[in-house]
Amino acid sequence: MLRALHPIIMEIQLPxxxxxxxxxxxxxxxxPEGTANRNYVTRTMAASTIFTMLYIGAVDGNSxxxxxxxxxxMTEEQAVLQSNAERLTYGREALKKGTQVEGTRWYADNTREPIRDETLREGxxxxxxxxVLQSVAxxxxxxxxxxxxEFSELFDPGLTGEALTDAxxxxxxxxxxxxxxLRISLARRTSGSGDNHVLVRFPNGEARRLSTGASSDISKAVIEVFASSFLENPAVLWLSTSDAKVPYLDESLANDIGLRIQPDRDLPDIILADVRHGNTILIFVEVVATDGAITQRRKDAIYALTDAAGFMREHIAFLTAYHDRQKxxxxxxxxxxxWGSFVWFVSEPDKIVHFREGDAMTLTDMMR
Structure with missing residues (x-):
């Protein structure tokens, strides 16, 4: 049984x-979607942690x-006790060695690490x-x-509707x-409009309509955002989606650069070209909503296509595009x-990951 508190302590104003x-x-x-480590801050353990901190008054300024x-x-039975005295008593007594809180526990003692490391520190x-009180080691x-x-005030039960949304x-x-x-904003974007299609605008001014869906959203971002950010003079050679009866193919440009593109199960979703004065760079892009990354087998199959066209391998790049690295x-x-391929995330459009291969280098060399 938890003991009652001193009257002075009971004067503390709790949320x-x-x-x-x-x-x-x-x-x-x-x-919302796009928040870093979102699972850590939206799961039941996060709600339990926030509830308990509100329950005992662990809010900045309360000491x-x-x-x-x-x-x-915390137990099921303790959690429904709502008086200031009962809440403050729990906050004080729960820390004491040997304290027995009546009722059914929410968690076992061995959940200390996920509460501290995941929910609190990383979440x-x-x-x-x-x-965090920095004076405590x-x-x-x-x-x-x-x-x-300010965060604690978002959980005032009297705050509802438009007022809650604004807060x-x-x-x-x-x-x-x-x-x-930015990540949240990009994650919030919905596909298309009332006609259930996504309109994709190509660098040359053409446009194509794709059926709404996660893959179409990623494809749109690759063509409209990635290409303009990472390529000097981008062009779309090929675009194929699961529902497309006739994939997009810029046959004229493909012929100009000597690439014979034929529908094949080893072709990726998108082929981009960086058309420069000199050597054209080809970028083979796989869009992943759930599956289908650029694997070594896919890479080798694509090399067979580009080798036949006379492209040097140093002018070929492979990219796997995802919505978010938390997905x-x-x-x-x-x-x-x-290895040797690149990874790009819609939610972090100014960054790119390289799975580097080749001669060993020190970390210091790679950071230069």
Missing amino acids: PYISRDLILERLPIIF IYAGPKHVYR LQQVGAVL TTSSRPRYALQR ITNWQEQNLTANAR AGFKKTIIDLA
């Missing part, structure tokens, strides 16, 4: 009581701090939702975490980095990506 279920409903709105022990010692701290058992006050938008604008907001498609296919 309004809110259920864990309601917190869990709000988290995906506060942290009350939470630790993982507060979270994993809520990274997005500015949780502050990381190896200390003392509580050291508090919710940022969340304002918090995102004030606290998420420019790069984080299942990337996690599923990364193990099969071919």
